[in-house]
Amino acid sequence: MIGILIFAHGRIASSYKKEIERMIGEQEEFYAIDLSEGCNLCEIKKNLEVLTSEKEFIIFVDFLGGTPCNLSLNVFKGNNKLRIITGFNFAMLLSACIRRKEKSIDEVVEIAINEAKRSIKNIKEVLNDKGCKS
DSSP states (O other): EEEEEEEEEEEEEEEHHHHHHHHHOOOTTEEEEEEOOOOOOHHHHHHHHHSSSSEEEEESSSSSHHHHHHHHHHHHHTTTTEEEEEEEEEEHHHHHHHHTTSSSSHHHHHHHHHHHHHHOHHHHHHHTTTTOOO
């Protein structure tokens, strides 16, 4: 099974993990790292290396260029079993958790990204398309 790690600033990662597991049950190989002020970045980097060294993993980080992304990139170099996705949302994480048992890592990445795009809507436009007045 493909491992999934959510890595983000604040408590976003653990909050998303908790809600996903509330919806679909406890997940194996599913982790969250919340980056807060005063975290030991060297320790986090070591933990990332250990966690992702043995099996395929997808790391979802909150945004490109942030500390979670940059630390993940250090681990990514030379690891062909690792994928990093920036700019996650709940729908894509849920989809990745559900589909990772039956698909390859690259298929799960594609599914997750497509689900993210599909789930982002301007509600005013959706309502207008359905003939509703805003």
